[in-house]
Amino acid sequence: MFATSTQRSFWMFKDENDVSNARLSANIKYISSRGRNMTVEEQELHFLNVTEEKILIMSYEYQLRDFCRKFLPPMPRYVIGTALHYLKRFYVNNSVMDYPPKEILVTCVYLACKVEEFNVSMDQFVGNLKGDREKAASIILNNELLLMQQLDYQLTVHNPFRPLEGLMIDMKTRFPTFSDPERLRSGIDEFLEQVFYTDAILIYSPSQISLAAIIHSASTSKENVDEYITKILFSEDQKRLLNLIEAVKKIRVMVRNVQTPHRDVIKALEKKLQLCCNPDNNSESPAFKKRMKQSFDDEESFEDGQYPSANSDQVRSMLMGMSEMGKI
């Protein structure tokens, strides 16, 4: 239940400002730790700022969705929802520059598959990736614990999909004057897809989001479900109705304001990211390779140098391949 979940207790924000404040502090923390001996101007030039980071994260959210869409076996949408939640949560507290988003992205999907009981083996999973699969597998397994740690091991995610089904059943049963709510499905699904690109899922409860989807879909198809909400759902709580109307309005505004980032902008930002990313966490950087090599040498069970000396171009091509997918 959402009301008693960790999602509600630890991963909800007051409003969009609250979310961006969290991102800002993560951004500032990274810049102050990496760019200690730079002037403010240099820092601004060298590092990504919060808005740039946000645009980048969004582009990765699109990439994640496209990756999941093409995933074989076909992935249920609640797995995608959970993976998007993980990605959002991860980069609320961490800078994009600190941890390479491409790696975190696939790890989010992998973890979501496990948590949502969508059973795929690692071989099956990396079969959906291009490039060096063995290396991809080791990247995912390396990052999995980091991801869980950053999520504070609070892995249960409440998606708006089940509440939506509940509301549909309830409408069919208690609001028979509205004929065939299934007509609204396509509009609802579109809305729920868009809502995952916003911060609404970090601010409003899943049931509120699904209700907003129904209302939005109804209003675009010139239908009216207000009666269901005022007379049936909130018949005893007229006071709270105002709060809900406010929430629905804000969710719809947020969804309306979703802008798909432009491809050229993304490209420029990617280039900038490559320069300012944290070499300690970047699997393509020499510092990271050195570190990994050391840890692998310690563990003799691994084939010497397999991971650290792997062709970095392969990974790049793999991950670039994924970003290409996003642009198509």
Next chain:
Amino acid sequence: MDGNDQTCPKCKTTKYRNPAMILMVNACGHALCESCVELLFAKGSGACPECKCALRRQNFRIQLFEDPAVDKEVDIRKRILKEFNKRQEDFSTLREYNDYLEEVENIIFNLVFDVDSTNTNKMIDNYKKENKDITMKNRNRQSQEEIELEELLEAEKAQQSEKANSYVNAELEEKKQKHKAREKLIDELMFSDADAKSIVASHVQATAALAKEQPKAAAQAGGPVVKSSKFSSGIQIGLRQNTSSFLPIPKQQDLPLFHYSAPVFDYNGPSPPAIEVLGKLKYFANIRAANATERAGGYTEALSCCRALQEAMGGLFYIPQSGHKTAVAASAEETDDMETA
């Protein structure tokens, strides 16, 4: 015979003349007959007529030994050993323990024969002060041992009486059976048409068979009773044994009985219909019914319907508020430190 020439030193009454006479002894070791004690110590306290030392009437005891001096010695020994109750475990070497025993004997000797009494008493007082703890501890231990011993004796007694009972019962049973057999024989002889000789022969056989069975029956009758307190090897069953070697099993506390109270869910939204009434409210008309395979596993459409409704209603009243972001940030900082370190 020997006891008959006991004499009360005060009134010169002898056991021979008054067989009811009882001699009493006090701390000083001089005897007095009971009537003299009552006479002299009517006030409760007074002086010994022989040695003039102050005595209390309460402390008079019946003389057990012929020589009152022995009684005195026994009394003193008892008193001293109450204080000087160290054991061999309390000493590091056997030598020390033996020295200690010798010292105790010396003290007792001194007290009995009134040698150097002031110094001896001082020694006793010193010892008392110094060894208070050990004395108390050993006293407790002793009393515990005594209790165990008593219990053991009691158990033995109970066992014996049980055994005796079982024998008596077995005997009664035997008598009854014999009586029955005889009556049966007489009946048969009276009313049966068969040959009297053969009847007598079969009766003899039957009694022989019975006699064979009886010891078995008696053993059976006695067996279970004995078993209840002892194994065949003589090891005791039950708590008595446990108290001497193991800690007693802790008793379970009498907790109040569990009362079920239905969980109260905070939906933070309109309350969804209960799972029991979903059918009545015609919710199932709009969902896919569970098929036979699903039902076999205990699944019904009510479960998923109820869950969907709960999640749909839950959180509708939610008002956005800040989560524990600071806590998350703090923990993130820690992990960062760990990684750079």
